[in-house]
Amino acid sequence: MALNLASIQIKRCSKCLVMEDRGAGVMIGDDGVCSLCKKDSNKYDEYTWEEKEKIFEDLIMKEKGKHRYDGLVMMSGGKDSAFLAYTLKVKYGMNIMGFVIDQGYEYHDSFTNAKKVCKKLGMPIMFYQPDMNALNKFYRFITLDPVLRRKDYGQICFYCGYFLKNLASNWAEMIDAPYVFSGYNPDQISDLGDAVVTQKDPGKREHQIFLRDAVYSKMEEAVAHVRTCENAEEMLPYFVMPKTPILYYYQHIDYDPMAMMDVIRKELDWEPIERFRKNYIASGCQLATVLVHLCRKKNIPDYIQKEWSTQIRRGTLDKDHIQKLINEFQLDQAEVDEVLASLGLDQNTILNL
Numbered sequence: 001m002a003l004n005l006a007s008i009q010i011k012r013c014s015k016c017l018v019m020e021d022r023g024a025g026v027m028i029g030d031d032g033v034c035s036l037c038k039k040d041s042n043k044y045d046e047y048t049w050e051e052k053e054k055i056f057e058d059l060i061m062k063e064k065g066k067h068r069y070d071g072l073v074m075m076s077g078g079k080d081s082a083f084l085a086y087t088l089k090v091k092y093g094m095n096i097m098g099f100v101i102d103q104g105y106e107y108h109d110s111f112t113n114a115k116k117v118c119k120k121l122g123m124p125i126m127f128y129q130p131d132m133n134a135l136n137k138f139y140r141f142i143t144l145d146p147v148l149r150r151k152d153y154g155q156i157c158f159y160c161g162y163f164l165k166n167l168a169s170n171w172a173e174m175i176d177a178p179y180v181f182s183g184y185n186p187d188q189i190s191d192l193g194d195a196v197v198t199q200k201d202p203g204k205r206e207h208q209i210f211l212r213d214a215v216y217s218k219m220e221e222a223v224a225h226v227r228t229c230e231n232a233e234e235m236l237p238y239f240v241m242p243k244t245p246i247l248y249y250y251q252h253i254d255y256d257p258m259a260m261m262d263v264i265r266k267e268l269d270w271e272p273i274e275r276f277r278k279n280y281i282a283s284g285c286q287l288a289t290v291l292v293h294l295c296r297k298k299n300i301p302d303y304i305q306k307e308w309s310t311q312i313r314r315g316t317l318d319k320d321h322i323q324k325l326i327n328e329f330q331l332d333q334a335e336v337d338e339v340l341a342s343l344g345l346d347q348n349t350i351l352n353l
Contacts, residue, residue, distance in 0.1 A: 018309035019301040044201040056252040068176035070094040077113030080183035083260040089121045098125035105287040109273035140343045153291045169242030187307040293331045
């Protein structure tokens, strides 16, 4: 049975399609336009994209050629990691290794894509799978814990993301690589990343530093909380911050996903995975896709719609195209049930948290 998510009645901005979320300060006026679209971005003194990219280049050139590898690239098989690897290898001539983590919820095509990209670029690649029984206990813990969970299930991607980055950090240390490169897009970076400071305006710079520091505080608070939970000591290794610096290339360039896909299709024969060949929704992770489904069942914003709306406001995605994707996106109930069952959960339990 397929669930048509377009039938859910929600209030969206007529310009960028963002869903109203008053708790997050996103309000839609009587004119149908959201508060984000009405912000005047020109009032801030900003670095140019060339200046932001120079910050990135200075960082990588400082370490280039001084280690066994210039960096480790976290590969998912998606457009962002593929274009990142292509840029590092072709534009900057870096000696890099690909690192793929099978956390149990990636579509198989994702691994095929990652392997294909690395082969095209002449990059060595490492595949790693953690202990899946232990990892599923971790996912269940962060899903159900009343202190860690969020109404949009964003805590799952947040804590999982740092666990995966710590695995990459550990491997980077083993192979003598000074950096881990992540393909997070700009919106993921602002929500999940301990990013390099790239803001010029004093107020925005201070805010970026605040967000970066908040990541560390959030992880420290999570560790302190886990220590108080009964029989949860085995969860502590999943809340370790990476030691190797993580660099996010997409905070340094004018992110244009459609243009990026054109490049990697031409140069690397890249294509979206089969599951999303028709309507590419930006994630090859089954668990993340189920989270999108659950958010829409609850009529609350999900991370993909937030990213799409930001990119519409930025002018890199077409509103009509995104509206079509929203209307057509369906998720089979059997897939939802299978993913949740792997965590010992069901849809009703999650929706009623």
